[in-house]
Amino acid sequence: MDGSVLVSVGLLVGGVVLVMAAAELFVDGLLAAGARFGVPPFVLAVVLSGFEVENLAAGIAANANGLAGAAAGTFLGGTTFLALAVAGLGALIAPVRVGLPRPALLWTAVAPLPLLGLGLDGRLSRPDGALLVGWFGVALVGLARAGGGVTAPADEGESGRLRFPLPRLLGGLALLTVGGELLGEGMRGVIGRFGISQTLLGNTALAAAVEAEEVARLVVPARRGRAELGLGNVLGTVVHFAALNAGLIALVRPLALDEATRRLHLPVAAAAPAVLCALLAARRGLGRAEGALLVGLYAAYVSAAIAVAVLG
Secondary structure, rough: OOOHHHHHHHHHHHHHHHHHHHHHHHHHHHHHHHHHHHOHHHHHHHHHHOOOOHHHHHHHHHHHHOOOHHHHHHHHHHHHHHHHHHHHHHHHHHOOOOOHHEEEEEEHHHHHHHHHHOOOOOEOOOHHHHHHHHHHHHHHHHHHHHHHOOOOOOHHHHHOOOHHHHHHHHHHHHHHHHHHHHHHHHHHHHHHHOOOOHHHHHHHHHHHHOOOOOOHHHHHHOOOOOOOHHHHHHHHHHEEEEEEEEHHHHHHOOOOOOOOHHHHHHHHHHHHEEEEEEEHHHHHEEEEEHHHHHHHHHHHHHHHHHHHHHHH
């Protein structure tokens, strides 16, 4: 194993450790801010944790450098990774048991549909981008309002963690960003040794590298009996990716969608949140069986993506 791989593995391990610690701090900040300002922590998770600068920046940079397939992968592959891999792996590690309002699940399930309709012609223009950004505002408000009544029983042991809400919240977000960057760099370094197409890279390896820390954001709250926070993060991030990020990337520079994106990655990204929300509605949470199903679906998607890239 050469030195560059060892460095990548070190970054990967360091990123995992930092992300887990940062997720604890971020959950404390959400609970503290909710208690201080009278805002349900679920709503804060939906609105705040879904805005991921690193994902948006990666998409804009890739599109500006002529890598449209990789740019689209940041929000399409990111959405699929969240709805299937993150939710599935999280449930396998720490089963999620919380009933969310069906309107909140419905808003999440329909959030990618405008993107699907606008992208089927193979191009996201600047007017398309403006429409998606406008839709983002509608969908996010709808999701936040629908989930405004989601609460969990208070934990007496958390009383000491409810001090200094903003420093905890902002510090957790900052450390999650740094840890996610380390994790992503490590994954990119390991995966980068294999030559794959930019569309496949963007929708699978890059999406996983940028969003790997989301597993911790789901697992840590679930283990602390606050599974609604982890799910709020997943649902809110899906809305951000499928509407805001896609729209802003297209506003900066119109985005061309290749055949693989139109035929596979776009439809799967539109369907994956609906599958997740259907399971959450039917099972009132995600057990290990549901987690295994979601991970299996993601593995099938990755296999299909590799086949499409290889066979053309």
